[in-house]
Amino acid sequence: MIPLEVTFAMYDFIKDRGLLDKTEFYYTYPIGRVHSLENVAKWAAPEFDAKGIKYETLFNMKEVDGKNAKVLSEEGGEVAYDLLVAVPPHKGQEVIEKNGLGENGWIPTNRHSLHMEGEHGKNVIVLGDTTNLPISKAGSTAHFEAETAAENVAAVVKMGRPVKSYDGKVFCFIEAGKDRATYAMFNYQNPPQPKAPTGAVHAFKMAYNKLYWATARGLL
Ligand SMILES: Cc1cc2nc3c(=O)[nH]c(=O)nc-3n(C[C@H](O)[C@H](O)[C@H](O)COP(=O)(O)OP(=O)(O)OC[C@H]3O[C@@H](n4cnc5c(N)ncnc54)[C@H](O)[C@@H]3O)c2cc1C
Incomplete structure (x- = not known):
């Protein structure tokens, strides 16, 4: 799950409990848009706007001040929180x-x-x-x-020689809440073009999760 999906899932979780008017969502992201893939960011920002989810880009977390319940950024920003959901730094082995x-x-x-x-x-x-x-x-x-x-x-x-070249293909479902999803399919040459999320894509992802290992082993 990517941070966008966690935010959408939490939004629906709070909405289902009738707590939206008591809750403020604040999403931060380290670069100048809400996701690293430009077209995914272009799709997600209006989804945030429509739900009233606030966001701040170019926010690189420097420190969590747990005592005062706030997060400080390298850029000098500051966000207060009641519940902090933070992603650890991305690194390899x-x-x-x-x-x-x-x-x-x-x-x-x-x-x-x-x-x-x-x-x-x-x-x-x-x-x-x-x-x-x-x-x-x-x-x-x-x-x-x-x-x-x-x-x-x-x-x-x-x-005695290879026959195939990897073209950078990636296919990712992107959940837009508890019951709607879109997807990003792209390679080195072609950026993703996410569509409006639907219940059908969400249902497909749920089925795919169950079927994946059968298809990967050639059983289906
Ligand atoms: C919370 C979370 C949610 C995700 N959601 C999605 C999603 O929705 N869709 C998606 O496509 N991807 C998702 N991913 C990413 C996806 O899980 C990874 O990209 C994928 O598993 C990478 O596969 P891998 O085989 O390279 O590495 P891994 O699946 O990490 O496999 C590496 C294996 O190597 C073993 N290992 C490590 N060190 C050693 C060692 N020294 N000796 C022996 N064995 C070792 C590990 O135990 C592990 O079993 C998610 C990841 C996370 C963490």
Whole structure:
């Protein structure tokens, strides 16, 4: 779940309990829009506006002053809270950084072949959250990268050369509350174009969650 989804889910949770008039939502984000993908931000900001969810961008959390129940930002901002839902800093695995395999715990990865960059990378393929590729760290990213990796391993064994290039494909459902969702599908060349959320997309996500491992193993 991304912070946008948590905010929409909490909004519906409070709404269902008839507490909206007693609740103020305040969403902060470190860059100059409400999500890193520009089109997702363009879709989400009006959704926030329609619900009366306030937001502040360019807010990089510096410190939580628990005693006075407020959050301070690197930019000099300050937000008071009753309930704080905070996301820890995004970083990779310590074991990777400690062993000199990649800065901040992510392994430098060729964006198309998925080989580890550098002299030791020839026979190393990197997938999922551990790459340093500038795309979403998501289950679908690992899934689509795995398709490229598996085909290439088989091709190298059988023919001595890889046959597939990863195009940066990612597909993410985005929940817009408890019963509506949209999705973002994109690759290196084509940005996502999220549509208005619907109940059907939410229902599809619920079904997909149950069916995923059956489809991934080729049972469906
Ligand atoms: C709260 C949350 C919500 C998310 N929601 C979504 C979502 O809705 N949709 C979506 O697409 N993605 C979502 N993601 C992201 C998704 O879970 C990850 O992108 C995906 O699991 C990455 O797969 P992976 O195989 O690269 O890594 P992981 O799934 O993290 O697998 C890594 C494995 O390596 C093991 N491991 C680690 N260190 C060692 C070691 N030293 N030795 C041996 N084993 C080790 C770990 O135990 C783990 O099992 C979410 C993530 C979080 C945290």
